[in-house]
Amino acid sequence: MKRILILCLFSLGWQACQSQEQPKKAVKTTMSTKNNNPVYSRTDSAKVVLKDEEWKKILSPEVYYIAREKGTERPGSSRFEYSKEVGTYYCAVCGNALFKSDTKFESGCGWPSFYEPISKSSIIYLPDNSHGMVRTEVQCGRCKSHLGHVFEDGPPPTGLRYCINGVVLDFEKAKEAEKQYEGKKNGKG
Numbered sequence: 001m002k003r004i005l006i007l008c009l010f011s012l013g014w015q016a017c018q019s020q021e022q023p024k025k026a027v028k029t030t031m032s033t034k035n036n037n038p039v040y041s042r043t044d045s046a047k048v049v050l051k052d053e054e055w056k057k058i059l060s061p062e063v064y065y066i067a068r069e070k071g072t073e074r075p076g077s078s079r080f081e082y083s084k085e086v087g088t089y090y091c092a093v094c095g096n097a098l099f100k101s102d103t104k105f106e107s108g109c110g111w112p113s114f115y116e117p118i119s120k121s122s123i124i125y126l127p128d129n130s131h132g133m134v135r136t137e138v139q140c141g142r143c144k145s146h147l148g149h150v151f152e153d154g155p156p157p158t159g160l161r162y163c164i165n166g167v168v169l170d171f172e173k174a175k176e177a178e179k180q181y182e183g184k185k186n187g188k189g
C-alpha cells in the first residue's frame, strides 16, 4: 500500500513537472516580412492586388492581422512610438514610402503619429463607422493594407494626426543612404 502511495506521489510530481514545461513563445519577427515577400519593393510603384490566401502565405500572422484584417496593435507596444531616428517609414507589407521622420510627433496616443504623408498618393482614405465611431481609415496607397486612422487634432501645419500601427511600418535610417552617397563620393569612379 505504502509503495503504491509513493508511486502515486511520484507520478503526480512528474506530471506537475511536465505541465510546467510549456512550449516557449516564438520570437516575434516583424522584420522577416520582407524575406520571402515577392511584392515588397521600395522602387516598384505598381499597385499590388492579392487574395487573402496569398497574403496569408507571405505575411507574418502579426502583420496579416493588422494589414488585412484591420486589426489594431496594443497601445504603447510599438518600438517606433518614441523613436526620434531620422529616416523614412515604409509600408511593411509592400515597401511603399509612407512618412518621413520629420513629420513624426509624439501624440501620446499610444501609436506612432505623423502629421503628413510623404505624398498624396502614398495613402488612401476611407470612411470607417465601425465600433460606433465616425473615423477615417488610412490604407497604403500601393497595396491597400490597413495602416491606422487619421484625426483632425494634429499639430500645424496640417492639423492632422495619422495614428499608425507600428507593426505595418518598416523604417530605414537616413544614415544608410548617406553612407552609400559618401561611398560613391570618396570612390575614384
Ligand SMILES: [Zn+2]
Pocket: 091, 092, 093, 094, 095, 096, 140, 141, 142, 143, 144, 145
Ligand atoms: Zn503597402
